[in-house]
Amino acid sequence: MDNVLEVKNLTLNFGGLQALDNVSLEINKGEIAALIGPNGAGKTTLFNCLTGIHKPAAGDIILHPPQGKSRRLNNFKINQITTLGIARTFQNIRLFGGMTVLENVMIGRHCRTGAGIAGAILRDKSTRHEENLIVNESYCILEKIGLNIYVNDLAKNLPYGAQRRLEIARALATDPFLLLLDEPAAGMNPQETKELEDLIYSLRDDHNLSILLIEHDMKLVMNLAQNIFVLDYGEEIARGTPQEICRNPAVIKAYLGVEASAEYN
Amino acid sequence: MNYFGELFFSGLTRGSIYALLALGYTMVYGILQLINFAHGEIYMIGAFTALIVASVLTVKGFSSIAILVLAAVVAVVYSAAYGYTVEKIAYKPLRQAPRLSPLISAIGMSIFLQNYIMLAQTSDFLPYPNLLPPIPLFNRFSNIIGPSELSIVLTSAILMILLTLFIKFTKTGKAMRATAQDKEMAMLVGVNVNRVISTTFIIGSALAAIGGILIASHTGRINFYIGFSAGIKAFTAAVLGGIGSIPGAMLGGLVLGLAESFATGYISSDYEDVFAFALLVLILIFKPSGLLGRANNQKV
Amino acid sequence: MKITAELKKSFYIALWFILLTFPIMVIRVNTIEQIVIWRWVNLLYVGIGSFVLSFLWQLFLKKKSRSVQTIGTKPSPLRRLLYEPKFNRPALVVIAIFTIIFPFIFSHYQVNIMTTALIYVMLGLGLNIEVGLAGLLDLGYVAFYAVGAYSYALLNYHFGLGFWTLLPVGAILAAFFGILIGLPVLRLRGDYLAIVTLGFAEIIRLILENWNTFSFGPSGISNIPRPGLFGIKLNSEQSAIYMYYLLVIFCLLAIFVVHRLKNSRIGRAWNALREDELACQAAGIDKTRTKLTAFALGATWAGMAGVLFAAKTTFINPASFTFLESAMILSIVVLGGMGSIIGVVIAALAIILLPEYLRVFSDYRMILFGAVLITMMIFRPQGIIADMRKKYESHKTSGSKIKGIDQNG
Structure with missing residues (x-):
């Protein structure tokens, strides 16, 4: 079995609205997959189900960690899922604005460290060691993402593109094996988007990550993804390689019928 | 049966006052998502203003009906003005601030107004004249419901009907509902949100003033602190009914009034306030959406 | 030009306030003797x-809206006094000598x-953990203070236990209450949490007031012993001095502990929780546990302060x-600066x-206090x-190795 994540017949209702209807997908190990679809198709909702924010009404979310046994994630709490190895970023950037850039990343290390109250007060040797380790690891991540010039700046003062990257850095700090990126290129200029593309490749290769991303920038999606899933009105209308998706009549209809063809550019 | 009836009507009386006050909380919360902590103080100021006007007019030798009308009108106008001013000072500059900032500011306003009345008037309890006109009753009922209780229930019922009609049918009422649904959208379609918010405070404060006069006439005494517990109880009523919902506030007020009345009547009168606070805690923990409220999903 | 517009506006506002406050400020009634006093002045x-x-x-x-763009280029004199060793070392020495x-x-x-x-310094620091660091607006903080004070008074009265035995007991009981109240309420939204804690505190106060057999009702408990000093008998003046030094020590302890907590893994988690709950959970932090820790630790200090208060x-x-006591402690935190230790002191x-x-x-x-809360916000x-x-x-020299340095008080 090569999947890291398997979603089977996932269904979720908000009141009368069918937000997700029998959605299934699989993410292979080491793969970059993309989730696309018009606005309101249920992409972020699916992410929210995967990360425990919404509880699905029916269906299964099954995680196959590289080490350890498979688990059904349906009833796990948000932080437990993160601890199991799924990390995510948010479409509407949710950083800890009043904290420094480094601290934002250090928060990501929280679930991999264990100093308690006594350690905090007494600041014994092992706590100091752990604290130094957190700082160093976080700094390394910032270097990798290219944010090390901002270490001590407040997150809310960063330029927009850097904030998006900081979200990725924070997610990376939780040591995931599956990374969910919610519109990572939104609001970026072409230069930044290109850098992001390289970054995502290097994340997959250097950290052995599997990546699922929601993105509206089709050029980026076509360049990055090996596998694409298309949602429309909460239903999966197509899946396949970029070439297959381009030619899929259902996809073209969904996009042209709902939104301007500008989405393709 | 008589005892039960007595408790029932006393609960109904309290309940109508709570409902009048709860309307103010619920309308403001519906639009601003703010617990207007100073609302109880507006009610207290309404009662005080009516007392001052009534005392002056009594000394000047006005007739009792003229006193009632003038005192009520002045109190309503002044409370509305206070409500309006409070919003402009303590909440309006904080529209974009983090959620807890306006709440802290509201607590500050509540403390400020209490002490303003205490310093400008008195810290003692003042006897409060019964301003309400006696409503003639059949003998059969007069031993379980007093005339002032009846006028409280009737006045509140009329006000609530008027408010419901106002919200349903007038242009301002529609604007209020639109703003409560979605502030930005309302602004886009041309609703003057600032004016709607001011109107909400004015209406809520006017209702609170009438509640203040009714209850102070009924209990016969007043001091600067009566707004605090009345305010929290009314907030409880608003939450009980489902905060943001106007029929909910009315229902919540009545349920709370009755529950309190029966609990003090059949269990113990020492713990009168504990029942209300305990109810508040229990609802917020177990059913924060209240009886008639809708649960809203957090947008992610 | 502009200043006249502002003066004109102020004039109208003043007129509005004269009208608004007219009945309350000018007329004072005494309904018992039917006297009306007019205070036109x-x-x-x-x-x-x-x-x-x-x-x-x-x-x-106006200044506020302008200052948003030009923030933080140069530290203010106050900040330099507080954070630059050149200035704060001598200041600390002076304060220490003065305190002694x-x-x-x-x-x-x-x-x-x-x-x-x-x-109140202790209480402020304790509440600062909850409100300032973790962003949990607790309007019933005084309940934990009461738990501390009453556990000393009652356990001493019934079992004759001494101050030093009961100090930790009071602290632990308060922390226990913190967890007890915290467990159900901590999943509530911020403003509901505030109201529920207020409700809890009022319930506790009303029980203390009405349950005479347990708490001696409104008349309270008197003759609570002062703390002993190795069995030496102290007269009231000496014991006041002793209490003073005890409080100095406990305040220093509180400052030390809160400072350490603030700059720890847990303190960071609190801050993150305050900033954004959902993002915090998505970053792998257990919301309930982290909030409970803040609540319990905050309550611990109130419990200790309560024991010390009863003994004093x-x-x-x-x-x-x-509730006014809670509001006062909250004013301390708000005025001092949420999360700022030296500010709260x-x-x-x-x-x-x-x-x-x-x-x-x-x-x-x-x-x-009321005005302070509004204007500070x-x-x-x-x-x-x-x-x-x-x-x-x-430290660029040793690769990417970096170390934390403390800059704040």
């Missing part, structure tokens, strides 16, 4: 006062007041634990000592001394 005060205040208000609002010799240069009465102020005054009753001393030494303030104490939500983030420095 008050109109003048209101008019002038509101004119000046509204002018200042507009000025500050204080009881010998001031009267018994003043030592007592200072001791009270130090109790030797008399307690439910009237010391009203200064604010606690100011709020308790100013009304004592400036008699004018004492009547207007509560009304000023509007003009300076970060408090008089804003919390500073810890800075980390990278």
